[in-house]
Every structure is written in C-alpha cells, then in structure tokens.
Amino acid sequence: MDEKENVTKEKNGAGNESEEEKTLEVLEDCLVRCGHVQKQNGKNQKEDKQCPYFFHLSCITRLRSLWKFNAPYLSLDSNYDSIWCPNHFCAICFNKGRQQTASLGKLYEDKDKLRSFHEKCIPAGYKNVARRKVEFDEEVEKAVWKDNHVGICLYCGENDDLDGEGGEMLDCDTCCHSFHKNCDGRKFSDGQVKCVSCVSGAKIRLGDNVIVCHNNTLIPAKTSDWAMKRDIKAGYVAVTSDSLCLPTVVSVKALFSPSAQITPKIFDSWEKMNPTATPEKINEIKKMLKEIEAQGPIVSRDLPTCKNEYVVHKSFKRIASDEECAALKAMFRSPCDNTVVGLKRSKTFGIMAVALKDIKKGETIGQYVGMAISTEEYARREKMGEASGDRERKFYSFASKLKLLADKKVETDFMIDASTVHNETAYFNHSCEANCETKFGYVTVGKREISRILIKTKDAIKKGQQLTFPYFWHNFECFCNMENCKNPQAEAHRRRWGDELIESEEVKPVISHPYSTRSRTTGLAITSNASNQ
Structure with a gap:
C-alpha cells in the first residue's frame, strides 16, 4: 500500500460506524488492493501471488460480510499490517472471535460470496463441496422462519425484556434467534427483522455444540456429519443429543450457537425458562455450554519467531x-x-x-x-x-x-x-x-x-x-x-x-x-x- 493509504487506514478509528463516516467525509477515498500475499514454494513459481481484489477504502471499511469485520483494526501492524479482504479468513472462526486463527491453514472458498472456511470448519447445511469450493442454496437461506424462537438474547444471554425503550425482545424473521432491540442497535426500516447472523450469513460448523429449537423445546445437541453421505437437502443438518435416540434432521435455521462469553448467562436463562427440568437435563445443557466456553482455536499456531530488538x-x-x-x-x-x-x-x-x-x-x-x-x-x-x-x-x-x-x-x-x-x-x-x-x-x-x-x-x-x-x-x-x-x-x-x-x-x-x-x-x-x- 502507498503512504496515503496507510495514513488513511490508521485514521479510521475503532470501527464505530458514525466515526467512520465522519472520518471518510474528510479523507479522500481511494482504491486499495487486498494486501494478502500467497507465498509460492514450488520450484516453477518465481513470484509470490498477491490477492487480485480491489476495494474502495470506504467500502472495505463499512464491509459487514463477516460479523464485526473491522478493516482499520485488522490492518494494524500488530495484526496483518495491511487491509485483507474477507476471502482470507475462515468465516466461522472469525465470527467466533478467533480473528487471528481465522487466517491460518488451508481455506475452502464460498462459491458465491467473498468468504472462506477452514477444512475443519465445513458449514452445516451446505449444498455442495467440490474443488475447495463450498456452495449454499441462497433461496433456502432467504426463506422466512415460521417455527418457534430461542427466546434468549443473542447478545447478552438474558431471556427477559430489559427496562426502558428498546428493551423489548425481537424475534428474527429468518431464523430462530431472538435479541433485544437495544443490544442489537440497528434500525429495521424495511419491516423485516433479521438478526446479525442472518444479515452476515453466519454459519455453524459441523461438529459444533448448539441449542436446537425442536418441538417447542430447547435441546442441547451437536451438529453431525451423519447426513453428509445421505440425501438430505441443502439447509438441513443432522444433530445428535442425549435427548434424541437417533440423529435428527433439522433446519440450520433452528440452530443457536451461543457466544462463548455469554454461556453462563444463557445457562441462567435456560434454567428460568425450564423450572421443571430434571437434574440430568440441567447437567446436560451445563456441560454443553461449558464446552462452548472452553473451546479453543480449531487451527494450532506455530511457535513464534522471537527477536531481541526494539x-x-x-x-x-x-x-x-x-x-x-x-x-x-x-x-x-x-x-x-x-x-x-x-x-x-x-x-x-x-x-x-x-x-x-x-x-x-x-x-x-x-x-x-x-x-x-x-x-x-x-x-x-x-x-x-x-x-x-x-x-x-x-x-x-x-x-x-x-x-x-x-x-x-x-x-x-x-x-x-x-x-x-x-x-x-x-x-x-x-x-x-x-x-x-x-x-x-x-x-x-x-x-x-x-x-x-x-x-x-x-x-x-x-x-x-x-x-x-x-x-x-x-x-x-x-x-x-x-x-x-x-x-x-x-x-x-x-x-x-x-x-x-x-x-x-x-x-x-x-x-x-x-x-x-x-x-x-x-x-x-x-x-x-x-x-x-
């Protein structure tokens, strides 16, 4: 990147939308190229390959194809030292807050969107995986959700309405998620209420712990690759649970994958919503939520290279x-x-x-x-x-x-x-x-x-x-x-x-x-x- 681009990216602030807009009003917009460079180790390769995608600085700064994608932060010298496009991050790891791990290892690209997934992060409900490309059914993802909702806030983990204006709980129109209006902070001008997961197209990896909205109950379960060799249509996945005798096929829209930081709050909310739950059921969901809280990075890092210098x-x-x-x-x-x-x-x-x-x-x-x-x-x-x-x-x-x-x-x-x-x-x-x-x-x-x-x-x-x-x-x-x-x-x-x-x-x-x-x-x-x- 040239000097002006570096200065511009460093002045963009902390990712606050209003601050970004104020900054971009006074800075000249420019076209920047993704700074990711793929190292070539083969004998026949003479030069490393830089990602071919270009973005307007304002567009990449406001980009929200990944939840909390913050180009100014990611371009800090303590991170990637240049602006990278979302194609070089595993969308699932990134959305779980693993923004350093997300760029490691081999990635499968989304066939239709600018994002990728680790080999170990194949998303539930995919349509097809071939030649390191993952394909989804867009019509299934846009479909309206008509079943029950989690009733627990996606952001704070509480299940009650909050005090004051904007404290009411909203239900997403396209999946089972619920959230407080104030916790989300967005305005819904088109009449359709969509959670941030649906807006960004967030996915859940096969093998992850989830809460399933099934038959008007919330069941702790794990997504399974049981369905990978079976004829199950896109947008659906098999889940296994102590509460289910056999793998059960459900819509991916019925899955709630809680943030690790709020799992204790979710446990409290679940107990309030299930006052007659047996000790076995309580221990089952507690164990599952603890596993989510403790889950580490899916890809391990190499030991770092050290330098004795200032x-x-x-x-x-x-x-x-x-x-x-x-x-x-x-x-x-x-x-x-x-x-x-x-x-x-x-x-x-x-x-x-x-x-x-x-x-x-x-x-x-x-x-x-x-x-x-x-x-x-x-x-x-x-x-x-x-x-x-x-x-x-x-x-x-x-x-x-x-x-x-x-x-x-x-x-x-x-x-x-x-x-x-x-x-x-x-x-x-x-x-x-x-x-x-x-x-x-x-x-x-x-x-x-x-x-x-x-x-x-x-x-x-x-x-x-x-x-x-x-x-x-x-x-x-x-x-x-x-x-x-x-x-x-x-x-x-x-x-x-x-x-x-x-x-x-x-x-x-x-x-x-x-x-x-x-x-x-x-x-x-x-x-x-x-x-x-």
Whole structure:
C-alpha cells in the first residue's frame, strides 16, 4: 500500500460506524488492493501471488460480510499490517472471535460470496463441496422462519425484556434467534427483522455444540456429519443429543450457537425458562455450554519467531528526541539466542515460557522488548481492539518512562507493545505465586533516562519449570490455579456456573499469549515494585 493509504487506514478509528463516516467525509477515498500475499514454494513459481481484489477504502471499511469485520483494526501492524479482504479468513472462526486463527491453514472458498472456511470448519447445511469450493442454496437461506424462537438474547444471554425503550425482545424473521432491540442497535426500516447472523450469513460448523429449537423445546445437541453421505437437502443438518435416540434432521435455521462469553448467562436463562427440568437435563445443557466456553482455536499456531530488538513507532518519535529513539533501538539488538528461556505449547496455558536449565534466584533472564508507542497510540489500539470483538487480540504492553535527570518527578510515559516484535518474555504467563518479577533498569541519554523492563527470578527455578510473573491487572478472571490466588474473580467464575470448583482443566479460559484478551496495561504498577538494576 502507498503512504496515503496507510495514513488513511490508521485514521479510521475503532470501527464505530458514525466515526467512520465522519472520518471518510474528510479523507479522500481511494482504491486499495487486498494486501494478502500467497507465498509460492514450488520450484516453477518465481513470484509470490498477491490477492487480485480491489476495494474502495470506504467500502472495505463499512464491509459487514463477516460479523464485526473491522478493516482499520485488522490492518494494524500488530495484526496483518495491511487491509485483507474477507476471502482470507475462515468465516466461522472469525465470527467466533478467533480473528487471528481465522487466517491460518488451508481455506475452502464460498462459491458465491467473498468468504472462506477452514477444512475443519465445513458449514452445516451446505449444498455442495467440490474443488475447495463450498456452495449454499441462497433461496433456502432467504426463506422466512415460521417455527418457534430461542427466546434468549443473542447478545447478552438474558431471556427477559430489559427496562426502558428498546428493551423489548425481537424475534428474527429468518431464523430462530431472538435479541433485544437495544443490544442489537440497528434500525429495521424495511419491516423485516433479521438478526446479525442472518444479515452476515453466519454459519455453524459441523461438529459444533448448539441449542436446537425442536418441538417447542430447547435441546442441547451437536451438529453431525451423519447426513453428509445421505440425501438430505441443502439447509438441513443432522444433530445428535442425549435427548434424541437417533440423529435428527433439522433446519440450520433452528440452530443457536451461543457466544462463548455469554454461556453462563444463557445457562441462567435456560434454567428460568425450564423450572421443571430434571437434574440430568440441567447437567446436560451445563456441560454443553461449558464446552462452548472452553473451546479453543480449531487451527494450532506455530511457535513464534522471537527477536531481541526494539522498534520505534512514529507516535513515540513525537515524545522522544532522535537521540533517544536511536538509544532505545540500540539498547538491545542481537539475534535471539536465549539459552535460558524457551517456548513450549501447553493444552492448559497455550504458549508458555519454560526454563531450559536450572536458574539461580536473583538472576536477570530477559528484557521485555517490543515496539515503543505513545500512551495515546496505545489507547487508540486498545479501543479498536475492544470494538473489533477479537478474542485473540495481541496487545501485550508494559508501561515504561522517560525521566528528566534534573527533576525525576518530570516524566513521560510510553508503552512497549510486544504484539509484533518480541522475545520470549512476551510469553511469560501470569501467576499469583510467580517465580519471576519485573524490575526497572535505566539508560541515560542526554538530559533524560529511559527505563527498560528486566525480568529477574524470585526463586531458584528447575529446568523445565514454567516461568511466570505477576501482570498487575485489575478486574480480570485469574486462573493461575495457585492455592493463594489473590484475584476474587476466580471464585466468581466458579460460582457463576453454580459449581463449588472448576471441574476440569478443559473449562479454564487461557490466560496466555496469543489467546488472552487483555494487555499488560498496568505496567505503571510495576513502579511500586521497581528498583534500579
């Protein structure tokens, strides 16, 4: 992309429609090409292939073929560093908030629309799959839904009308979904009420847990490939359930695939709607909803490539001199040859850092590196991430400082964002009984000091042991599983399902890069424990 296009995409804000429109009114629209490049590994291929699709900047910014498709957010350097069209994302993974995983692996393209699906995400109700193309029956998808509705809000999980104007529950005209008017926020001027899933054509993958509207009841079930070799028409799928003796064929419009974030609310609503449900039935739906909450990415990532270097963002140059920028970049520039810390994949913690050998107490084992950005740029990125609905957003930032030597009370905050440029320290998980800690070291440049974040061991550590340090986050659900866990929301998570304990590792949300949804925004809190090297 040329410079003007990059500037334009960065000014587009956090995906809010009104803000986008205001911005686009003052920016010259332009034609941009999809930035996705397919690497060619074959001997006969001389050049990599760039996606041939072009878009007006305004069109791709407003595009909603994928739910919460936010082109300005996706084009951040911490994500894809250019605007990609929806053809390079698995629509099912993307709509479930897995916006980083959605681009991985081989994809099957939709024959008629600009979207794709993973090989493991073949959608229920398809018409045909051949030559890496998936085909659907458009007339079936447009048909009016005349059966019963879920009665639980697609967005918030509540089953009652909310207080105030716009709090009433609406039923979708083309599927079983229900939603509060205020939760949705759209206006329905043509008289037809359609949920956002129907508007964007959202699909449900074969093998997923769902709630089925069947014979005026809500049944926990799983979509099945049982029908793939049988003559079942497009728009229908087989589902299996403990409540159903045999696989039952239902319309895909009768399926409700809840968002993982609201599954506890949905469980509460289901209990209210089924006061006479047996303990067996209650446990069945609770188990199914917990599995939805705990489901991880469908495609695994490779272990990341690490670099020991700092990168300076243009926003940092506004608060630092050229000399300070050069000093920061030179502070730590070397190949990543760490012989102390390694990376390992864990089913429970995602990617984690481990000791490659025995380490003594008090040793410095790493320095947190990344891209230096201003606090304003950090806030902008965080706002865009929140608006995007990306459960895998990669804002891993520690706060750092520029201090005036003559008066150290005069200081300027900035952030070290390790989402793109990082070393192994970016993958240290949080623990309330951490075996490492963060310390500030300082480098003098001219009239100011630049702080750097060092990782030191608090205890003697054995080879193979996971390395952790406290994140100093507030109001988050901690699942370090330590006996002295200090975060009260861990107990709140247990209680929200009505459980005394979390029943298994499978239901623990991952608190690690790259699946965590929070950044280490409380790097400022490090100052309470910080000391000079």
